[in-house]
Amino acid sequence: MSKMGTPAMGRMKFDENLEKPDLSPAMLRRIAAYFIPYRKRTLAVLAVLVVTSLLGLLPPLLIQQIVDRALPGKDMRLLSWLVLASLGATIASGTLGVLQSYLNTYISQHIVYDMKNKMYRHLQSLPLSFFSNVKQGEVITRMTSDIAGIQGVFSGTLVSFASNVLILGSTAVTLFIMNWKLALLSLCVLPLFAAPTRRMGRVRWKFAKQTQEKLAQQNRIVEETLGISGYLLMKLFARESREYESFREANAETTRLQIREATAGRWFMMLVGTFGSIGPMLIYLYGGYLFIQGELTVGAIIAFVALLGRLYGPVGQLTNLYVDIKRSVALFQRIFEYFDIVPDIADGPDTLPRYADNGSANLPEAADGGIEFRGVGFAYRPDKAALRGISFAAQPGTITALVGPSGAGKTTITQLIPRLYDVGEGQVLIGGADVRSLTLESLRSNIGLVTQDTYLFNGSIRENLLYADESADEQRLIAACRAAYIHDFIEGLPDGYDTLVGNRGIKLSGGEKQRIAIARVLLKNPPVVILDEATSALDTRSEHYVQQAMQSLLRGKTGIVIAHRLSTVRGADQILVVDNGTIAERGRHEELLALGGLYKELHDKQFAAREGT
Incomplete structure (x- = not known):
């Protein structure tokens, strides 16, 4: 196969130099779409959150009644009822929390399940050019750690966002009902929570993106050097130390980034905690003044401070959630980058499967596996053609051999038949139909391929x-x-x-x-069989057995055989000599020898090499 580069992986919007996360409405809608299959359970979660947010208001309000009524009045009966009511609200809220946790886990696990299935199916649809170009380990990283990394968004972040909004809203309304002056004073502190949040979100997003890139590099090293082929190569070239050092450096950088990401928010959290302590101090100060003026009771001040935790707590968590969501955008962007790749080779709206009488997928005119190339051109990159003007016909039941120097385009020709790549110009027909008019499944189910x-x-x-x-x-x-x-x-x-x-x-x-x-x-x-250098790397004894097996395989089929050893194609019905992306010569073995061209030159060199041994 000609190694002149690789075609585009697909139409994909991807910017490796992206400087900042884009939490756009379009992305939010895209994320929210994963909840649609589980909308009933999602609505159940929201209903539970509404109830628990209201139940959370009861204990502080009941405390106010205890301090202002039950204790001053020495009413033991009222005190007992108020305590039991507060305990009941707490138990009910905890029970609903267990139900909410189960629903959260169910929804998030199934969303990740759906996403992994969708990703695997999508990757299956991508062309060979994508996998020829992508770094090893990158696909696995996006399939596993990237998708696993966003599970927390579905299981906790979004639910926590809804919970905190409900708690914040219900608490704010309650505070204004209790005393609008103290409520306004409480809200004055809120801007202090949001001030450093945007900066922190960008910092953690940057670290998260770099961390995932380093994890992909680690996975690539592991897959390349511990896969059997890479392992043997590493051992034979004694490169263990070099590969270990590469892995160690990538691992060290990943660890450094993870530490920086984990510690980046520590000062931020300290500031949030400090701001959170200012509010109660102001309430005690101004609330005490109102108590002295006779406008407020002691119980109301205590209840107000207790409710203040329900006001500042959600604000602090929401600012944290903003940071976490910004961090998660890096993962969502990496995943959506793959989903946004449009397969260049796919079934068109007019492609149809063809079926034989027995119901199995087959070619047009089921027994006819004839192949025809009509003026086919192809390029891996626009500035250099790999094939030019390829035209030939391989009749059913015949063997067509492709020979020629390495890199001439022989493998490229065979890969156009099952549409591993698509032609740039011209047509490839099989059974009289353009391969692009058949579904990929019905086309490929009728082609057998044996490679070196x-x-x-x-x-x-x-x-x-x-x-x-x-x-x-x-x-x-x-x-x-x-x-x-x-x-x-x-x-x-x-x-x-x-x-x-x-x-x-x-x-x-x-x-x-x-x-x-x-x-x-x-x-x-299958009616069509392609053999790509099936015997070139074998010893004489193995070659003999494989050639016998090849004869059984090709009997009655349309055979396309790529051969380096010309002795294996002497009996071919036609031999195509491929040179520099064109068919330079064609004919049978004897005819090509008599022609005295490239085929004879290749034949004589192989014969001389064998004589020399």
């Missing part, structure tokens, strides 16, 4: 084979493995088909993995 770098999941051989068709029975499974010349090997293993293959199939040799991959495609039984 075979991927096996870290499971059993059986699980890897059944990935092609979960409904396949044991008889079909064995038949596919016999055709791929791998059944006898599997039967010779202690656990047979239940043998674990290890990470990326590390417990198997290259030839064994290739034959299992071929058996997997045989089990799928």
Whole structure:
């Protein structure tokens, strides 16, 4: 495949140099939309919050009655009722708090569940170019720690905001009813709480954004160096110390940022606490004056100070919530950046699945897997074409071989067939229909691909084979493995088909993995088969078995074979020589040798190399 760059990942608004959070109404609406499926439970939470905010007013008001009526009147009966009423209000409020906590947890956990599912499904829809360009570990970070990081917003922050607003509103109204002069005096302190909040929000947002970026870097290092391929490379090049140092530096920077974020609000909280103590002092001072003037009772002053905590407490928490929400914006922005990527390759409004008589997805004219390229051009980046004017037809039941120097565009051609990339110009047709007129699922379900770098999941051989068709029975499974010349090997293993293959199939040799991959495609039984350098990295014995398996796989199919070793394509029905993004020559083996062009040059070099060995 030509490595001339990568196409755009998709249409995405993303600014790495963003300087400040944007808590816009559009983002707030977007966040609120996640509550819609749980609106009944959300309304229940709001109802509980209204009741608990009103119940919270009762104990201070009851204290006023105790001080002003029950104690001066030495009325034990009234005192008992007032104490019991206050206790009952407290118990009822606590019970409702338990219910609220359950509803909060239920809603937040399910919102995170929905968000993770949506993110995974969205990532599945993104083109190959996105995953070719994105840093390893970045996707995992956004799928896990970023989404987990905003769970607190749904479970606590938004509910706390609603709770504090209700408490603040009900308390303010009550205070004005009790004494409007003291109420106004109490409100004078409130601006002191909000003064440093905006600055603190920006600081914590900045630290949060930098922390998540460093966490992504850590995840990338872990995934690259502790994945089996990266691990082997690290060991073979003795780079353990270098990689450890890279991880240590990223970990140290993450720790530093987390400490700064955690401690950034300490002075802020100290100021809030100081401001919160000013209000009661003013109430005692001015309230005492009003008591001396006969305008206020002692019980009213005590109740007023008690209610003052319900006034300043929510204000202080709301300022904290503002800071926390600003911090969370960094996480929401990172998540929404991915959601806002528009897949460049997707089903259009007019694409339709095609079905065979048995109801399974298939190509137009189910048995016809013919492929045709008509004037196809493609570029990974606008300033340099990877393919130009590619035209050829591969008839059903024939084998078309693609040969040529590395980077000529052979793999790019094959990736246009299942729409891993889309053509820039021209058409790719399969079964007589433009591939863009078919749904991606129906198109790809009819194409089998075996690459040089075979991927096996870290499971059993059986699980890897059944990935092609979960409904396949044991008889079909064995038949596919016999055709791929791998059944006898599997039967010779202690656990047979239940043998674990290890990470990326590390417990198997290259030839064994290739034959299992071929058996997997045989089990799928698609009308179109693409083999991309399936034998280039194998020894002679393994190559022999894989070639036998390839013959079984290609029998009766439309085959597209990329081959480095020209000996594997001698019998191809047509050979296309690809050079610098164009088809330089075409014909059968003998015809191309007689032509004396690039194919003969490649053939002679390989022949000379073999003679030399």
